[in-house]
């Protein structure tokens with residue numbers, strides 16, 4: 001999560017942060033098949049892709065969907081055709097696979113070897129950002145759940161579930177069990193709580209609790225509000241997160257961790 005000190009274009013920053021398909025978890029056929037979303041809180045424009053293969057940077061493609069089409073979401077073959085038309089070349093699927101993800105895939109082929117609890121926190125990256133003008137944005141990119149069915153579309157590609165941004169409230173990016181997140185429309189739910197007066201922290205906790213009590217789902221969220229206050233919360237065992245605000249880098253992995261490092265540029 002980023003709070004930009006310079007008035008940079010928030011969308012550009014978070015696209016850079018999330019530029020990876022490499023190392024994603026694999027579907028049941030042992031392939032990388034990705035979902036991604038990006039949203040601009042200024043005018044609620046958004047773009048997403050789902051079930052895309054052989055694309056090294058699905059967020060870039062999602063941004064092109066947002067900027068170059070009248071649609072919100074392109075999937076699978078249609079997304080591939082659009083990528084080609086936009087000059088995004090495909091990469092060999094093998095190039096996106098790491099030894100670690102292949103090993104996990106192999107182990108998970110055995111029946112009952114792949115409980116949801118062990119999959120959370122793997123291979124999803126998300127960002128929220130606010131600039132000096134108060135423009136917020138979010139983006140999320142994922143390979144989904146390990147050994148998922150071919151063609152499965154998760155929360156990440158779905159507006160309101162994998163992310164949502166609105167300058168009047170803030171922005172949210174989510175991770176966790178996609179089917180649970182979709183059932184409660186987690187990102188939009190958290191913004192709804194904020195619209196009704198909750199702080200980022202209260203709203204994130206309330207959203208995650210609601211998902212737990214309603215559908216027994218676990219996940220994690222990063223949230224920023226229109227005043228630049230942020231939080232990173234999760235009901236999973238861990239979630240790696242980092243935030244930059246006022247020249248300070250905050251980061252953590254386990255519950256309660258918040259390491260702070262100064263990142264102020266040294267005088268030349």
Ligand SMILES: NC(=O)C[C@H](N)C(=O)O
Pocket residue numbers: 119120121122123124142143144145154155156174175176177178179181
């Ligand atoms: N680890 C994750 O965040 C997975 C992602 N939410 C999905 O279900 O596709």
